[in-house]
Amino acid sequence: MDVRSAGVVALAAATPFVVGRLAGGALLSGGGHVWCPFRAATGVPCPLCGATRSVVLASRGDVAFLQYNPVWVGALAVVALVGFGVALAGRRGREVRFSPRTSRAVVAFVFVVGWVCALAHHHAITSS
Numbered sequence: 001m002d003v004r005s006a007g008v009v010a011l012a013a014a015t016p017f018v019v020g021r022l023a024g025g026a027l028l029s030g031g032g033h034v035w036c037p038f039r040a041a042t043g044v045p046c047p048l049c050g051a052t053r054s055v056v057l058a059s060r061g062d063v064a065f066l067q068y069n070p071v072w073v074g075a076l077a078v079v080a081l082v083g084f085g086v087a088l089a090g091r092r093g094r095e096v097r098f099s100p101r102t103s104r105a106v107v108a109f110v111f112v113v114g115w116v117c118a119l120a121h122h123h124a125i126t127s128s
């Protein structure tokens with residue numbers, strides 16, 4: 001991964017926290033609901049359900065983020081840190097590579113864990 005790509009990935013992962021901090025009040029004022037087509041069709045939360053409220057609450061320092069889908073708070077934070085680390089390593093002349101197979105496995109694992117978390121927090125996600 002080159003320095004520019006790593007920087008873009010890091011900034012993309014950090015952006016939801018910035019937006020949550022700056023515009024989170026508007027997002028949460030309507031109950032924080034974001035329409036989910038999967039949940040609307042099945043009645044079951046998708047792997048990302050609760051992520052918006054969780055990120056907004058975490059960006060404001062509210063531990064209530066743990067009631068929704070905190071997996072995505074951790075995933076975004078890790079991606080941002082890894083992206084910044086890779087960009088820094090690239091600036092120092094070190095190349096960091098991630099195998100596509102490993103990357104896909106990690107993404108799949110995070111989505112499965114996110115879905116389990118969404119299902120476990122179904123009541124909080126759908127009631128507030």
